Structures are given as C-alpha cells and as structure tokens.
Amino acid sequence: xxxxxxxxxxxxxxxxxxxxxxxxxxxxxxxxxxxxxxxxxxxxxxxxxxxxxxxxxxxxxxxxxxxxxxxxxxxxxxxxxxxxxxxxxxxxxxxxxxxxxxxxxxxxxxxxxxxxxxxxxxxxxxxxxxxxxxxxxxxxxxxxxxxxxxxxxxxxxxxxxxxxxxxxxxxxxxxxxxxxxxxxxxxxxxxxxx
Amino acid sequence: xxxxxxxxxxxxxxxxxxxxxxxxxxxxxxxxxxxxxxxxxxxxxxxxxxxxxxxxxxxxxxxxxxxxxxxxxxxxxxxxxxxxxxxxxxxxxxxxxxxxxxxxxxxxxxxxxxxxxxxxxxxxxxxxxxxxxxxxxxxxxxxxxxxxxxxxxxxxxxxxxxxxxxxxxxxxxxxxxxxxxxxxxxxxxxxxxxxxxxxxxxxxxxxxxxxxxxxxxxxxxxxxxxxxxxxxxxxxxxxxxxxxxxxxxxxxxxxxxxxxxxxxxxxxxxxxxxxxxxxxxxxxxxxxxxxxxxxxxxxxxxxxxxxxxxxxxxxxxxxxxxxxxxxxxxxxxxxxxxx
Numbered sequence: 059x060x061x062x063x064x065x066x067x068x069x070x071x072x073x074x075x076x077x078x079x080x081x082x083x084x085x086x087x088x089x090x091x092x093x094x095x096x097x098x099x100x101x102x103x104x105x106x107x108x109x110x111x112x113x114x115x116x117x118x119x120x121x122x123x124x125x126x127x128x129x130x131x132x133x134x135x136x137x138x139x140x141x142x143x144x145x146x147x148x149x150x151x152x153x154x155x156x157x158x159x160x161x162x163x164x165x166x167x168x169x170x171x172x173x174x175x176x177x178x179x180x181x182x183x184x185x186x187x188x189x190x191x192x193x194x195x196x197x198x199x200x201x202x203x204x205x206x207x208x209x210x211x212x213x214x215x216x217x218x219x220x221x222x223x224x225x226x227x228x229x230x231x232x233x234x235x236x237x238x239x240x241x242x243x244x245x246x247x248x249x250x251x252x
Numbered sequence: 253x254x255x256x257x258x259x260x261x262x263x264x265x266x267x268x269x270x271x272x273x274x275x276x277x278x279x280x281x282x283x284x285x286x287x288x289x290x291x292x293x294x295x296x297x298x299x300x301x302x303x304x305x306x307x308x309x310x311x312x313x314x315x316x317x318x319x320x321x322x323x324x325x326x327x328x329x330x331x332x333x334x335x336x337x338x339x340x341x342x343x344x345x346x347x348x349x350x351x352x353x354x355x356x357x358x359x360x361x362x363x364x365x366x367x368x369x370x371x372x373x374x375x376x377x378x379x380x381x382x383x384x385x386x387x388x389x390x391x392x393x394x395x396x397x398x399x400x401x402x403x404x405x406x407x408x409x410x411x412x413x414x415x416x417x418x419x420x421x422x423x424x425x426x427x428x429x430x431x432x433x434x435x436x437x438x439x440x441x442x443x444x445x446x447x448x449x450x451x452x453x454x455x456x457x458x459x460x461x462x463x464x465x466x467x468x469x470x471x472x473x474x475x476x477x478x479x480x481x482x483x484x485x486x487x488x489x490x491x492x493x494x495x496x497x498x499x500x501x502x503x504x505x506x507x508x509x510x511x512x513x514x515x516x517x518x519x520x521x522x523x524x525x526x527x528x529x530x531x532x533x534x535x536x537x538x539x540x541x542x543x544x545x546x547x548x549x550x551x552x553x554x555x556x557x558x559x560x561x562x563x564x565x566x567x568x569x570x571x572x573x574x575x576x577x578x579x580x581x582x583x584x585x586x587x588x589x590x591x
Contacts, residue, residue: 066434067431067432067434068430068432097464097467097471098434098464100467101461101463126381126382180452180515183453185457235516236510236515238522
C-alpha cells in the first residue's frame with residue numbers, strides 16, 4: 059500500500075513515520091520544493107521520500123491530507139481523481155455552522171474517494187497508537203475498508219461512524235473530538251451521539 | 253551549563269477558600285513568586301503572554317521589570333511572547349529595556365501562539381499564522397544584530413536604515429516549539445535556542461526534534477546552542493498530595509480550554525498516564541519530579557528545564573510552596589542525577 063502524506067507540519071511526519079514502520083512505501087510533500095522538507099523528513103520520518111505533492115499523489119494508493127485547512131484550497135484538484143483520500147484536516151477554529159470538512163473536500167476533489175479520519179486524535183496520542191480507536195466516515199465502502207486496513211496496519215483500531223456527512227461527529231465541538239481511548243470507550247461516545 | 257527555571261501563565265490565583273482574587277492581586281502575587289524563585293536559587297523566571305480573564309498577564313515585560321527591581325541574579329523572560337500578533341520592533345524595544353533595567357538578565361522566548369486569543373484582539377487573521385511568524389521572526393533577528401535596520405515585508409511598515417533603540421547587550425532568544433518541525437529548523441537557521449513545549453503525551457516523542465535541531469545548527473554553521481524543555485507541573489511533599497491538589501484544577505482548566513482548543517476532557521485514567529513516567533505532567537514529590545526531569549532532559553539532550561507551575565484555582569500559598577520545593581529540593585536532585 060503506497061502512501062502519500064501531504065503536509066510536513068505537526069501531523070504529517072508522525073503519520074509518515076507510522077506508515078514507514080508498518081512497511082508501507084511513503085512519500086511526503088510540503089508546500090513547494092521537496093528540498094525544503096528534506097532535512098525534516100530525514101530526521102522525523104526517515105525512510106519516507108520527500109516529493110512534490112503531484113509526484114507523491116501520482117504514485118499513491120492512498121493520500122493523507124494533513125495540511126492546514128486554509129491551505130486546502132491551494133491544492134490542484136485534478137490529481138486526486140480515483141484516489142482514496144484521507145481527510146485529516148479540521149476547521150480551526152471551529153466554523154459557526156460548517157459543512158463537515160470532508161463534504162467540502164469531496165465536493166472540490168471531484169472523483170476522489172474521500173474518507174474522514176485521524177483528525178480527531180491529537181498527534182501526541184498517535185505515537186505509539188496502542189490500538190486506540192479512531193473514527194472514520196465515508197460514502198465509498200471499498201475506500202472505507204481500504205482506509206480501515208491502513209489504520210490497522212499502522213496500529214489503530216478503526217471504528218466506522220457512518221457516511222461522509224457523519225464525519226462532522228469527528229470534528230471540533232463534538233464530544234468525540236480529541237478522544238484517545240480504546241474501542242469500547244470510544245463506542246460509548248458514538249452510541250450517545252447516535 | 254545546565255539551568256533550571258520556572259514559567260507561569262499567570263492564572264488567576266484563588267484565596268484559601270477557593271475564591272478567585274483580582275487581576276491586580278494575581279499580578280502582585282506573580283511578582284512575589286518571581287522574587288522567591290530568585291531567593292531559592294533558580295536560573296530563570298518566565299511569564300507566558302495571555303489575554304483572557306483567567307490568565308490576565310498580557311504585559312509580561314512590565315511584571316518582569318518589577319521582579320528585576322527586587323532581584324539581582326535570576327534571568328527574566330517571556331514564555332512565550334506571541335510574536336505573530338505583536339510588533340517585532342516593540343518586542344525588541346521592551347525586552348531591550350528590560351535588559352537594561354535588569355542589568356543584562358533579559359531573555360525572550362518567541363512563539364507562534366498555541367493560545368490564539370491575541371489574533372482577534374490585535375486584528376490578525378489566523379489564516380496568516382505561519383506567514384506572520386516567519387516574517388516577524390526574520391525582522392526580530394535583524395533587530396538583534398544591532399545597528400540601523402533595513403527591512404521590507406507585508407506585515408508592518410518597512411524600515412530603511414532605521415535606528416531602533418535602546419541598544420543594550422545582546423540577550424538570549426529562543427523559539428518555543430510545540431510540534432512544528434518548521435519552527436525547529438527556523439530556530440536553527442536564525443541561531444535561536446530551541447524551547448520544546450511539551451504539554452501532553454510522551455516527552456520522548458520530541459527526541460527526533462532535538463536531533464533535527466542539532467543537525468540543522470551544524471548545517472547552518474551555527475555554534476552549539478541549548479535545547480530547553482517547558483512542561484507543566486506541581487510539587488508537594490508527597491506524590492499523593494501533589495496529584496490530589498493539581499487534579500481538580502487541571503480538570504477544570506483543560507475542560508474549559510478544550511472547548512476552543514480541542515483538548516479531550518481529562519479522565520482519571522488520562523491524568524494518571526500524564527503524571528506517570530510516560531506523560532508530560534511533572535506532578536509529584538520532589539524525588540518523583542526530579543527523576544522524571546533528569547530522564548527527560550537526557551532523552552532530549554536538553555540543558556535547560558523550565559517547569560510551568562500554577563494552574564487556575566490554586567492558591568498563591570500553594571504556588572509559593574511549589575517554587576520553594578522546586579528550587580531547594582527538585583533542582584539540586586536533578587543536578588545530582590545528571591552528573
């Protein structure tokens with residue numbers, strides 16, 4: 059499973075590191091010239107390959123969006139057609155009455171198979187993953203299954219919470235946001251919200 | 253040289269009955285705390301800029317100057333200055349003035365701001381978060397060189413051969429980093445020291461940041477500079493007492509902050525993890541806190557540790573006791589453990 063991580067900030071290198079440890083080929087992209095993140099990659103995600111966003115995405119089976127939400131509009135939408143795309147972004151600070159980020163991602167990245175996950179867990183709780191539950195939401199069942207498989211491989215316990223619209227349950231303001239617990243406790247939250 | 257400091261965010265202190273004191277009294281209490289930090293032999297006292305009713309220390313440099321007037325040894329600084337929403341020229345002027353008042357004891361820790369209350373207050377857009385910090389850090393580095401400054405950018409008026417006064421001795425400048433690798437590289441490129449703000453999770457996960465920083469310093473041809481750690485804590489005679497005193501206030505503050513910053517509400521289990529050997533809270537008896545500090549400093553190759561003491565709801569008396577135990581018992585023990 060070839061992974062492209064877009065974003066070399068707080069979250070991107072952590073996910074790249076976990077994916078490398080799980081044996082996946084990983085490319086990582088920041089904004090602009092990959093040389094700018096060469097040193098960061100060497101120390102924070104050794105084994106991952108810094109590439110431009112378009113090169114990273116072109117070869118990937120699965121793309122992780124770990125960039126600030128206000129930068130999302132700068133991505134070229136065409137390159138994501140047919141790709142499974144994990145939306146790990148958050149409206150920050152929470153918008154007053156937003157569509158879920160993933161609904162916006164899906165409407166802009168036409169043809170991409172979007173799954174919302176990994177946005178609700180802080181990077182400090184990702185390493186080690188320790189089998190913590192992460193919620194995921196998506197409309198494409200095969201994409202949700204592929205992302206579940208990826209999450210399991212890197213050490214999390216995937217817990218589907220419904221359609222892409224239900225991804226709002228994972229966003230800031232929801233009781234699930236920031237929650238880093240094992241599956242049984244996580245499901246207590248999801249049942250309360252159902 | 254290994255150095256030890258205290259940081260405060262100036263949370264409103266409470267009286268013995270748990271009633272909040274005024275902002276004015278809280279600020280006077282912070283001055284007393286800084287004076288005690290000097291008396292118990294600590295190397296640094298830092299105040300983190302905040303702009304909320306719970307944390308009213310918005311003008312840290314004024315408070316630091318008051319502490320400077322009553323001490324002669326301890327170094328005094330911000331922890332952090334939210335440079336993104338401030339004017340680098342004014343930050344330089346204020347801390348250069350503090351440096352004069354304190355006879356060369358000023359330091360600055362620059363931050364992008366993890367609490368972002370200052371952005372709307374001063375009319376900044378959070379979407380410009382990275383650009384503001386990048387540009388203003390660059391200007392600040394130019395100002396530190398001394399002499400007339402020529403600078404052009406988007407975030408403030410350009411400067412041409414501009415004298416920015418007062419000129420005082422150079423003062424140490426750090427960048428506070430909470431998890432942004434770009435900030436680590438930026439600190440190295442400007443020759444600023446690295447302050448790792450570790451407020452949750454396993455401190456050991458920052459080890460790659462230290463390696464990145466040391467490598468980047470070398471790559472940019474900089475001399476070696478210290479790595480510091482800033483982490484929250486509370487010290488009492490026993491582990492049980494420290495944990496029990498800190499818990500209700502930690503629960504209250506993190507629950508309230510969580511609403512705007514996305515922290516999960518703490519549970520007894522998550523708290524036990526954070527105060528345990530793999531968490532980021534340095535809460536316990538002097539021996540427990542000292543052992544954890546020494547271990548963390550070794551893992552992260554740090555030569556400076558700033559304990560962020562105090563959390564909303566604790567009394568001034570309780571904070572004074574933490575300062576005393578930290579200075580007289582914890583720090584000497586850490587020094588022994590690090591030999």
